[in-house]
Amino acid sequence: MHHSRDSVARKRRRKGKPGTRSALRRRDDGSRKPRREVIFCLTDLRNPGGDLGRRALPRRLGKVPLQGPMAGKKVKTVLFAEVSGRDEFVRAAGFVTGWNGISDCVERLQRTARSSGGKVVKVIGSELMMLFDTPDAAAAAASRMHAAVNALPSVSGARLSVKVGYHAGPVIEGNDDLLGDTVKLVEALLRQARAGQTMTTPQTAQLLNNQSRSYSGQVYSAPLAGRSNREGPRAQRMLRLTYGNESATCGPDSKAVVVGRDPRCGLVTATGFASRQHCTVMLGPDGLKIRDHSTYGTFLTNEGGEEVALTDGQEAPLATHGWVSLGCPRASAFRLLEFTGD
DSSP states (O other), X not given: OOOOHHHHHHHHHHHTOTTSGGGEEEOTTSOEEEOOXXXXXXEOTTSTTOEEEEEEEESOGGGSOOOSGGGSOEEEEEEEEEEEOHHHHHHHHOHHHHHHHHHHHHHHHHHHHHHTTOEEEEEETTXXXXXXXXXXXXXXXXXXXXXHHXXXXXXXXXXXXXXXEEEEEEEEEXXXXXXXXXXXXXXXXXXXXXXXXXXXXXXXXXXXXXXXXXXXXXXXXXXXTTSOOTTSOOOOSOEEEEETTEEEEESSSOOEEEEESSTTSSEEOOOTTSOTTOEEEEEETTEEEEEEOOSSOEEEEETTSOOEXXXXXXXXXXXXXXXXXXXXXXXXXXXXXXXXXX
């Protein structure tokens, strides 16, 4: 059956086939050109049932310049503060009174940060993330935070305190969050700090002016994780590693033990938080140490010390006895890797 060219075109227009006249739009002068936009329906998040209307956006989004807070990094000072002594305080004051006191302490820290020119980015439990324009502002705020918390009354001999860590570096400001290596470093500083201490890095301490350095009685300069620390735990020559029923030995005969989910690892760990090759325990000239090369981090606790988070190839020395949590902090881990010196 013979169909004319005009009848075929009419059928295609009715079906809306791509590449036909139905896929063209008219110009103001009456001519036609291919469509260059994609239609999106925007919804008001404050009113899910509402519609902000339809917008035509260019198909070639690569030509649209990146805008907003993720467009680039800014050099700022990130400060983390955490209320310490919570468990003892709650036991002494009672559950309700104790947690009300902790909540009041957190609110006092927020007011102190804002009055010092800082921005409270977010609060998670008793831990606060803050942002300051300069290291001097962060140092002054940390000093005022310690004074504010120390002014709180004790309950049956139990007293709350605060520990602080801050570092100046590039940071990405997102929606109610901060991203970047600077944030990870400050998290590690906070874990190393003890109650009543403020910790920063040597690089940030060098940026402080004379007035801020007057707080040196409270500021404890901490080396970056992965660098040698002469005051660290005593070096060992052999360690026995145990994870559940699995075990391995790192020493002169086996100078490197890879830990991870991969069956080819020297010590296999069956946990979803662990990477295939999560970390390596190795013997070097300065003793035994652990190196992270995971996705979610390696959390080290030498016996008698604070938990330290290692990420992105960072290293730390190992003591005679301790524990390693793979991919999450020790408090959240189902099972720990334990190491013991021989």
